[in-house]
Amino acid sequence: MNFKKILPQLLTLVVVILVFGFFSYNAQVNMENRGITFGYGFLSQESSFDVQFSLIEYDGSHSYFRAYLVGLLNTILVSVIGIVFATIIGVIVGIARLSSNYLIERTAAIYVEFFRNIPLLLQIFFWYFAALRALPLPEKAEPIFGVFFLTIKGFFVPAFVWNNLDIFIYSVIAAIVAIVFVRLYAKKKQENQGIQTPVLSISIGLLIILPLLSFLLGGVDATVEIPVIEQLSQTSFTYKGGLKLPPELISLALALSLYTATFIAECVRAGVQGVSKGQKEAAASIGLTPNQVLKLVVMPQALRIIIPPTTNQYLNLTKNSSLAAAIAYPDLVLVFAGTALMQTGRAIEIVSITMLTYLTLSITISIFMNWYNKKIAIKEK
């Protein structure tokens, strides 16, 4: 036992406990003095407020906990959409910045410098109010492909109405499991006998055939519901049926992805430039095509540089999504740390839950990205 080694740690722990204890005691005394009670019991009470956009069934007769879930899911939704589009735009712009074509390279550079140097909140306001100004009123909207309607009140898209949806989902899961087994089998076969199996076509075949069978034999049935215009008053209209994506979601996702994409683009550029020129030349000299050079030599090495800073950007995007409250997108901050906090007055309880939730979200993303980073890292022997 090395006492010297443990002592500083013990001291730190004691200090931490003391500080934490002081703050909780202080909060307790002050709350008692002001007649404020503390507790999480309110979570099961009826919330009695509505939310404009929810992924799960919700109205004011549900509990505050359910309202919390609504906000959480909306935060996750906009974050996932943002991360997907930011990655796509970021990779394209990052590669465009390396292009030998002057025009493409300059355009990408201007995009990056422009969007990353304007505060995000301003961009969110810009896209939201620009969208509200530019989008047509429901009755004036031109249908896209006859079934999509982009209006000031939201993006109305056709929805599927399902019968026996669960059987369909099982069939898709079955197909995915089957594909995993086929891939494992193919890999073994190649290692043992050197024979390549056409994994891709088998996978696609499975993904088509199994769900198709569920339609033919499993009683699954889907009809498409197209949005239909409806009159609310002499001058105002909306669409009924189908699925509605609110303009708040669209402009928030747009602003988040355009902003974060600039940083991801720089990560990608750094990653690709971080691979030494000799690697590419060597790969080309052994007869690999430019595509193969990128796929087999450059990308595997570049990704190691790209992933860690990109993880930070994903975390930033998720946290930045809390700016949603400014433009009425019902995310966790607006629904839970906003309306619910106001209606219950339980600031400490709600803010602590909200903070823990963001902490958990961020840690989940970093755990996943760390796992991915480890997977692609060079395995040194």
Place this chain on the structure above:
Amino acid sequence: MFKLVKRLTSVVAMFAVLFTFTTETMAAKKSKTLKNTQKKGFVRCGVSQGLPGFSNADAAGNWTGVDVDVCRAVAAAVLGDASKVKFTPLSAKERFTALTSNEIDILSRNTTWTLSRDADIGLTFVGVNFYDGQGFMVRKNSGISSVNDFKAGVSACTNLGTTTELNMRDFFNSKGIKYEPVTFEKADEVVAAYDAGRCDTYTTDKSGLAAQRIKLSNPDDHMVLPETISKEPLGPVVRQGDSVWEDIVRWSLNTMIEAEEYGVTSANADSMKTSDNPAVKRLVGAEGELGAALGLDNEWSLRIIKQVGNYGESYKRNIADTGILPDRGPNQLWTKGGILYVPPAR
């Protein structure tokens, strides 16, 4: 292990931000808030971020409005100078926390008096300085002339974290109409979104609708529907647990209303000292020892009337003359057909 401790420290630091209450013990004898206010030399007053007629700052940073006048009255009573007020603009979301965490001493921010707010979260409402009710604003050309004309699918813009959100749900539910609530944190964004056509209707307290209508691009294209769907008694709020301070704020407001009732104005207050009516004499401090009961001198109420004016003057200056709500409606004295009725100062 050390890494864990490091992580724990950062978590604790985060919580530390949460619990930044100042340490203080209960005011044992006298009112702590009163003592602090006299020591500081100004009244700390929480107001809105800009609601014409109630609390609004001009370009030079001068605050005006009926809510502002309540704080000015308290400053005149306690410090002798109605201008000694420090105003803190607060959003609907921040207001109660600012009060309970001792950032401000009076919250005078068009706040609705409800049971749960009064009893549950460490607040005390001291009175009503404006009787309001929730209404709806629509476009004139929509053909909607009553709340009964709303149809399912209607989208309604409003402010976040107010009683408006709850009333709206109660109202549309009772009509069996499915609606789309679009809630913003700040009033300016609500106005902009409604103006752009995002919503079919804008709902909040009727006084707020009247005040915000002026900010629309074409105010004349919009109108407020006649129906009122809720009771919204707005009034000043103080922290629970300081009954002396609570009384001072309550009676400062009551003084303004009672002064109007007895016809005492900022112009004639001094001459009223020799009035024949004992109630008037008590009101201007020429008779009785009412100030002492509040821990103040006997001129406190006279200063309120002289420096801020009576309720009628405040209403005229801030709400009627600015064209927001020329008709006083329920905010008229009980003697003139309204419901303003305060207990007697004696």
